[in-house]
Amino acid sequence: MALQPFPLTATGYNLNYLPEYIALRHGFFRELGLGVTVTIPTPWDGVLDALANGSATMCLGGIWVPSMYRNRVQNYTVFAQIANRSPLALLRRTSDKTDFSLSAVAGRTVLMKSGGGASVGLFFKMLLREHGVDPRGVDYIQDLDGVMLGDLFQGGMGDYFVTDNLSAQAMVARNTEVAIAMQMVTQGDVPWSVYYRETETITPEVLDAQRRFCIGLQRGIEWVLEHDAGEDAFRAELAELFPNVPIDVVVAVTNDFRRNGMWTTTSIPRGGYERWQLGLRDARLIEEPIAYEGLVDDAPSAAAQGCKCRG
Incomplete structure (x- = not known):
């Protein structure tokens, strides 16, 4: 059976995308008749160009992009x-x-990587507000590459550094002068990474393909949750997926993510969605929170829940 092409464009290559990588490697999408392929443009906002020119069927990235674009530039679902x-x-x-x-962050200097978009600063400043700290009372250095900022932080610049957990743990493993102050996976639900496409291009055929994609992705999530990252086969896969990070670090972060709710289902929970919308409003990316149904069509994900369908 010929596979239906299902090209995906993503804003990066990250450990938090792991269930998708597992679904690809284990053939979960292929069994459902989908030929999923992935491209990562540079710079990252090329994902929107890929949607616009039809070279991609969907985009994987932060929900803040379709939120701020809605009713201004382009509507995405x-x-x-x-x-x-x-x-x-x-x-x-x-x-x-x-x-x-x-x-303790008030009045201090925080370095924050921003090469993959605005999510890092958006979330950290929201977290400060939620804990009664005015983000305007903190100094930020965030318009530089993450590797450069990491080197500068280790060299003495600033008081704190916000980066992805995998990079942070790898830094701690090789530098005894730095330590993890907080893992933000413990700080509650937000729909951090989502799939979307232009609203006007959605057809019944697209919805059916999205449903099958969600089934395959859910199987990937369940596989990750059912297997300890230290198991030989899983450990070997992680070593292939992230060859530039010490494997013990990758295993430890993966298991932290498994324990702390990084991966649950393909459906976006309303509570996390509404929390993130408030954060985007307070950051002035949107004027007011967008109603769940105004941005999210949960039908493909809902149809996939509990489905054990195979090709």
Whole structure:
């Protein structure tokens, strides 16, 4: 049977996308008749060009993009999520022996990577507001490459560094002068990484393909949740997927994500969605929170839940 082409464009290559990589490697999409392929443009906002010119069927990235574009530039419809929590970590220096709380960030300098979009700053500043800290009382250095900022932080710049958890843990593993102050996967639900496409291009045939994609992705999520990352076969896959990070670090972060709700289902929970909308409003990306049904069509994901369908 010929596979239906299902090209995906993504804003990056990240550990929080792991269930999709597993679904691809294990043939879960192929068994459902979908030929899923992935491209990652540089710069990342080329994903919108790929949707516009038809070279991609869907985009994987932050929900803040379709939120801020809605009724301004282009309307997009979100149909699934892969990451249910923020994959970030906050680093500080080991010379700081105080018990950490977010209130300690007030009046300090925070380095934040921003190469993959605005999510890092958006989430961290929302988290500060939720904990009663005015983000305007913090100094930020965030318009530089993440590797450059990491080197500068280790060299003495700033007080804290926000980056992805995998990079943070790899840094801690090789540098005893820095430590994890907070893993943000523990800080509640948000639809961190979602799939979407232009609203006007959605047809019954598209919805059917999205449904089958969600079935395959759900199988990938379930596989990850059912297997400890330290198992030999899983560990070997992680080593192939992330060859530039020490495998013990990848295994540890994967298991932290498994335990702390990074991956749940392909459906976007309303509570996390509404929380993130408030964060986007307070960051002035949107004027008011967008109603769930105004941005999300949960039908493909809902149809996939509990479905054990194969090709």
